[in-house]
Amino acid sequence: MVRGSPNPKHFGLPARLRKARAQSGLTSMAVAAKAGVSDATVRQVATDERLPTVGTIAKIAAALGVSAPWLAYGLGDTTADRAATCDGMGLRLQTVRVERDHTKASLARLAGLTAPSIAQIENGGQAGVDTIEALAKTLGVSPGWLAYGVGPMEPPARRRSARSAAASV
Numbered sequence: 001m002v003r004g005s006p007n008p009k010h011f012g013l014p015a016r017l018r019k020a021r022a023q024s025g026l027t028s029m030a031v032a033a034k035a036g037v038s039d040a041t042v043r044q045v046a047t048d049e050r051l052p053t054v055g056t057i058a059k060i061a062a063a064l065g066v067s068a069p070w071l072a073y074g075l076g077d078t079t080a081d082r083a084a085t086c087d088g089m090g091l092r093l094q095t096v097r098v099e100r101d102h103t104k105a106s107l108a109r110l111a112g113l114t115a116p117s118i119a120q121i122e123n124g125g126q127a128g129v130d131t132i133e134a135l136a137k138t139l140g141v142s143p144g145w146l147a148y149g150v151g152p153m154e155p156p157a158r159r160r161s162a163r164s165a166a167a168s169v
């Protein structure tokens with residue numbers, strides 16, 4: 001848990017995966033087989049031992065019949081855009097980076113990454129859910145849109161807690 005700022009959206013991934021798996025009635029082995037990933041991958045993501053790539057999440061989400069942006073980041077509803085893929089992620093990243101007047105090096109510095117990692121993603125490589133969320137936050141876009149091209153480009157509005165809403169009255 002991070003004090004003073006919201007936790008990253010991908011922190012809820014293990015719980016969302018367990019919930020979707022339970023609702024589907026599938027075992028982790030069955031999910032893995034349908035997704036084309038190892039059973040260990042599904043189990044490690046569900047127990048927060050491993051952060052998957054956005055591509056792995058797209059496969060698991062499709063196997064479970066849920067939305068990839070919802071599974072990865074809790075965005076949207078569970079059933080919207082079930083066939084999301086990472087196709088075009090590199091182009092979306094490059095387009096927004098250039099529109100926002102960042103070089104690969106400046107974006108990398110702001111997001112806590114390296115310029116070669118930005119180049120790798122822009123050239124069609126995969127990235128972890130945490131990396132895409134850091135880039136999305138730095139660029140001011142939705143991580144679901146950046147990773148999967150799904151939903152609005154703008155990040156979701158921060159919800160105010162009941163405590164802060166009451167304090168401002």
